[in-house]
Amino acid sequence: MKTRNKFFIGGTVIIGIIIAFSIQELQEKTIFFYTPAEILATPSKFENKTLRIGALVQTGSVIWNAKGIQLSFNITENGKEFIPVFFNGSKPDLFREGQGVVVEGKMNGEKFEATQLLVKHSEEYRVEDKHSKNKENYYKSIKFQ
Amino acid sequence: MKKLVLFLEWGSISGLLVCGLWIFLLTPLEINQGFPQKIMYLHVPSVISTYLAFFVVFVYSIIYLWKRELIFDQIAKSSAEVGLVFCSLVLVTGAIWGRPTWGTYWVWWDVRLVSTLLLFLIFVGYFLLRKAINDKDKEARLAAVLGIIGCLDIPIIHKSIEWAKGRTLHQPTTFLKVENEQINPSISDVLINPLTFSIIFMLSLYTYLLLLRYQNTKYEEKINELISKTLN
Numbered sequence: 001m002k003t004r005n006k007f008f009i010g011g012t013v014i015i016g017i018i019i020a021f022s023i024q025e026l027q028e029k030t031i032f033f034y035t036p037a038e039i040l041a042t043p044s045k046f047e048n049k050t051l052r053i054g055a056l057v058q059t060g061s062v063i064w065n066a067k068g069i070q071l072s073f074n075i076t077e078n079g080k081e082f083i084p085v086f087f088n089g090s091k092p093d094l095f096r097e098g099q100g101v102v103v104e105g106k107m108n109g110e111k112f113e114a115t116q117l118l119v120k121h122s123e124e125y126r127v128e129d130k131h132s133k134n135k136e137n138y139y140k141s142i143k144f145q
Numbered sequence: 146m147k148k149l150v151l152f153l154e155w156g157s158i159s160g161l162l163v164c165g166l167w168i169f170l171l172t173p174l175e176i177n178q179g180f181p182q183k184i185m186y187l188h189v190p191s192v193i194s195t196y197l198a199f200f201v202v203f204v205y206s207i208i209y210l211w212k213r214e215l216i217f218d219q220i221a222k223s224s225a226e227v228g229l230v231f232c233s234l235v236l237v238t239g240a241i242w243g244r245p246t247w248g249t250y251w252v253w254w255d256v257r258l259v260s261t262l263l264l265f266l267i268f269v270g271y272f273l274l275r276k277a278i279n280d281k282d283k284e285a286r287l288a289a290v291l292g293i294i295g296c297l298d299i300p301i302i303h304k305s306i307e308w309a310k311g312r313t314l315h316q317p318t319t320f321l322k323v324e325n326e327q328i329n330p331s332i333s334d335v336l337i338n339p340l341t342f343s344i345i346f347m348l349s350l351y352t353y354l355l356l357l358r359y360q361n362t363k364y365e366e367k368i369n370e371l372i373s374k375t376l377n
Contacts, residue, residue, distance in 0.1 A: 032254050032312040052254070054312060092248040094177065102314060118248045123316040125182060125332040127173045 033102055036075055036083045043107065052104045053112065054120070058082050059097045071117070075101065087114040094119045150360070153353035160346035167339045175336065181245040186340055188238040189320075190347030191231050196299055198228030198351060199264070203296035206289035218285035221292055222275070223358035225268055227351060232265045247314055256305035257315040260298060267295035 033052035055075035061082075062073040071091050076082035085103050095101070100120035105113045168186050175182040205221035239258070240250040251258060271291050278284040306317045320330045320337075330337060 032256070032309060093179075094246055116249070118252070118314060119246065120314060121177065121246050121316055123319040123322065123331055124177075125175050125185075125319065125336050126177075127333045127335055128176055 035077055036081055037077060039083060039107065040081050046107050048106065050104070050106055052102055053083065054100065054102045055083075057095070057097050057099050057101055062095075062097055064091055071095075075103065075112075084111045085114050086111060087117050089117065092117060092119045094121055146356070146360075150353060150356050153349050153356065157346050157350035157353050161343070161350065164339055164343045164346060168343070172339055173335060178246055181242060182336075184238055184242045186343045188235065188242055189340060190344045191234040191238060193344055194347050194351040195228055195231040195235055195264075196303075197348060198224050198231055198355070199268070199296045199299055201355070202228060202292045206292040206296075209285060209289045210293075213282075215281065215285060218289065219362045220355075220359060221289065223362060224355055225271055225292060226358055227354045229265070229268045229272070230354075231351065232261070232268065236261060236265060252314055255314040256309045257302060257313065260302045260305050264295065264298045264302060267291070267298065271295060 033054040036053060036055050039046055039053060053075060055077050058074035058076045064071050069090055071087045074082040074084050102118040102120060103112060103114040104116040168183055174180060201224040202221045205217045209217035209221060244250050271288060274291055275284055275288050306313060306315060319332050322329055322331050
């Protein structure tokens with residue numbers, strides 16, 4: 001057997017093994033994130049596993065303790081099913097009710113203990129509408145009188 | 146040629162400076178993000194310049210493999226060099242923009258971030274490959290193949306957000322957003338106008354750098370010829 005052929009066969013085997021291993025790893029680790037519905041459908045599957053959940057912050061659920069730097073809120077997709085999230089850390093600037101977020105952490109019983117809180121932002125870029133701003137100011141000025 | 150290079154140099158640099166003044170002094174703040182949104186005017190033009198630079202690599206690599214003349218390889222190489230600079234600018238500005246908005250410089254599970262890093266690494270490998278080979282024709286041939294393969298990552302970067310179906314951190318496209326089968330950018334006119342001009346001037350900066358680099362490779366050749374003559 002020529003040396004060249006040996007290299008070719010050996011190389012193919014090595015690359016094959018690397019690809020097989022990486023696909024296996026990728027399937028386990030790179031699920032980008034789950035949704036609350038998927039977690040709530042089979043909660044036992046996600047016990048004691050580090051995972052990411054992407055959803056919207058439920059309106060009216062945000063409790064921010066500025067002294068203790070503790071943040072708690074519910075994440076939801078449809079407003080019906082939600083998961084309470086606890087996060088020890090500062091509140092990101094763009095964190096708002098109704099905003100898309102991705103939390104990373106572990107499920108602890110019913111609630112989710114987040115170690116990282118990321119904020120998704122939309123692809124919309126808008127500036128303040130001067131007309132509506134003027135109108136707002138106008139109404140404010142009436143109120144005060 | 147020299148006049149064109151000089152024109153592009155001064156045109157693009159002064160144009161970008163004027164855009165900078167326009168962006169910081171005359172453009173209002175975006176409602177949701179505020180000041181951090183301004184880095185978009187550097188990030189997006191760099192992205193488009195990166196795409197163009199590597200597309201030029203793709204085209205000239207194919208032409209080289211077809212015609213086998215070293216001039217096409219030199220154009221591809223020059224464009225790859227400039228493209229790599231713009232690509233690193235994309236990664237750096239993206240990370241800086243990500244910190245105040247997303248809350249992180251980098252995540253390993255975002256499709257667009259990782260595919261862009263892959264593009265960067267492929268073209269770092271492209272130059273390592275070039276350095277490793279002494280024979281000019283062999284270098285050009287192998288580099289052309291790697292250049293073509295590397296450029297196939299660009300459509301992946303562009304389409305990755307759609308393929309991830311929203312399960313990723315980077316937001317979908319703003320400028321090519323399709324609503325009711327029509328392209329309808331979701332950005333206010335006062336924000337998009339300086340961006341359009343930044344893109345135009347960044348692309349002319351790319352063209353200037355490409356021509357400059359291409360001229361330099363010619364000088365390099367001349368110097369190498371002189372050196373080999375004197376040594377012999």
